[in-house]
Amino acid sequence: MLHDPNRIYIFDTTLRDGEQVPGCQLSTVEKIEIGKALEKLGVDIIEAGFPISSPGDFQSVVELSKAIREPVICALTRANKGDIDCAAEALKSAKRPRIHTGIGASDNHIKYKFNSTREAILERAVEAVKYAKSFVEDIEFYAEDAGRADNVFLAKMVEAVIAAGATVVNIPDTNGYCLPEQYGEKILFLKENVKNIDQAIISVHCHNDLGLATANSIAGIQNGARQVECTINGIGERAGNTALEEVVMILKTHKSLNFTHKVNSKHLYELSGMVSRMMRMPVQPNKAIVGKNAFAHSSGIHQDGVLKHRETYEIINPEDVGIDQSEIILTARSGRHALNHHLERLGYTMDRIDLDQVYERFLTMADGKKEIKDDDILLLMGDRAESNYKDGLSIKSLQVSCGDQASPEASIKLHYKGTDHEASSNGNGPVDATIKAIEKIIGRNFNIKEFNIHSIHSGSDDVSKVDMLVMNEGKSYKGYGFSTDIVRASANAYLDALNKFV
Structure with missing residues (x-):
């Protein structure tokens, strides 16, 4: 397969893995709205659902296949004919369909989940890929729990499914177990030991059980993976998945990595809010990139630095993710520069104001409140005019x-x-x-x-x-x-x- 060696494909699974969060289920109409927003964002692949799991999920894949034109529409299956038949039916209207099938690769899964052997699992994997290939050309194979799988056996499985027709091989750290160095080495091992690896794209699908999902995904692409599976806001089962916005902004910020993608990052904040509202799952304030505090500064030293030169304390321009500007939050820790910034924003000209007088009264007010809002500043200026102006x-x-x-x-x-x-x-x-x-x-x-x-x-x-x-x-x-x-x-x-x- 011929691919730009520096091109990273963004595979969004918000509507499949992300929707598996308890209490966050979406209607078909909501999925279509998010799907269209993902298309506008510029993702390459949308995993629309797991059709065999429920009639609602089947219908959502059908309707998303009709509504989405540019991204690949992907449907998940297990390695059996019934699942694959169902997915193929759901994807009939997709302009660019993909079947995502797979099976466990770790000895833990082989023994305790399937009560089987490596040889039998390998045979089932190959059969599933071949059968899926009879319906669509684009086949992704996932080697579940690859993070804990034996690398030699994993390489053997990957080589076999590529030979059977897989166009993408997904190496999931299903339980969020790996350290970045371990996961990167696993991807590199496959690059160096799977003879036909150049005929498929390696995909990374990392979970966040130890808070390492994004770090592992980046380690994966640094070692040869070219597809990242992720979700908006990092939602997903248990502790969640790799956060799409984090991967995109890491690649944008660290230009030395020399990777490209199609995502327009200016839509990230808007889409984050849409997913949060529809799934009724608030974004934690300190969430990287899209949390409400991601571009908020309350320390006086930080505020002064940002106001003098934004890059002093911001490595990302908030406009790049769709936020108008940084927030300078006034608290008892804020300095004169931050207060001056807000006074000028509200129309007070500093050459006419005795800032020292105003600041002393501001500190008294701030000691009694957690955060000073515009009305508080206006009260400060309007109630004691004799102290404000020279x-x-x-x-x-x-x-x-x-x-x-x-x-x-x-x-x-x-x-x-x-x-x-x-x-x-x-x-x-x-x-x-x-x-x-x-x-x-x-x-x-x-x-x-x-x-x-x-x-x-x-x-x-x-x-x-x-x-x-x-x-x-x-x-x-x-x-x-x-x-x-x-x-x-x-x-x-x-x-x-x-x-x-x-």
Whole structure:
């Protein structure tokens, strides 16, 4: 067989091995949706199911065969004619069908699972491949528990099934037993001792019982394997399978390996979320590549390094896996650089803000909360404006009177550039009166284009959040204010916007 020697084929078994996780079964419609997303991702082979196992699995393979055009559609069987007949029937509509048949290769499986002998198992393996070959040209053979199999016997089995017509030989570490060095040596042994190995592709299928699935898969391809069997999010029986996203990004990151593949990594994060939702199986936050913390930084030292130069603490560009940007998480461990980053993102210009003052109050707030969100920052900036801005406008006092028989009136004292200023004004309401009093002091009128009041929690003693968009001479700034008093929150928001102008 002629193949690009550096080409790695990505075999996705999310819909077969991945779906064997208890409680994660998918409907045929869901499988088709994931199958189309895998096709868009660029995988080479989709293992659609195990047709003989249930009518639902049979139907899923039938429908996926109809719906998918580009990837090979693969169906799993055991080494018997009934399984193979069923798979061949399910694959009739597939544009590029493959039957995946096999049998145990380790002495443990031969003795305790099959109560048989090496010779009899070898004969069954060859018969299964020959029979499957009568239906489709593309035949993959799996030597189950190859990770614990005797290498000499395994080589004999692989040579025999290739001679019988296998186009791919799968060397599974079924129980996740091997160390990477052992597994790599096993693949190399087959490359060097199977006479007809050039007529088939060696495939690696590793389980994660010891947390070594991805490491073993990489060791396999470094020693001659050219197909990797994997799942989205590393799902699968017991501790799971090799994670597709990990293999793809290892190959992308370590260019010195000099391997190519067809996967478009920018779809990885989106597909990870789809599989997680449909299978009702959350992705652990610290999961490599697609976990919510994979590109999140909370340590002040790390945040400073990433903000100065992303590669300082990120070996992968988050955009390469479909994430817009890294997350700088504000906690009590965050430094001024991280706080500055979020303040600028929210529209605060650093040359006008006393960052040291804001940072001290930020640390007090952060000590009482696990994580600081945008609303917390806005509260920090809107509630104590006098501490935020260098020579900014700040409220020293505010008194408002209103009622059924009296026009609303506001009296306000503002501090600006070391001097206190006072003014009073009437208005259509207490907020309008307050705004007009402020405008008397500053001697300018600003246009309020948006004015929104939100309750943060609930109840009569709740903190109100006010945001307003203020415009003047073609420029506009958003101001934020917080207080248990709506008028004071509105005044804080207005002054927050004015300080951005000033």
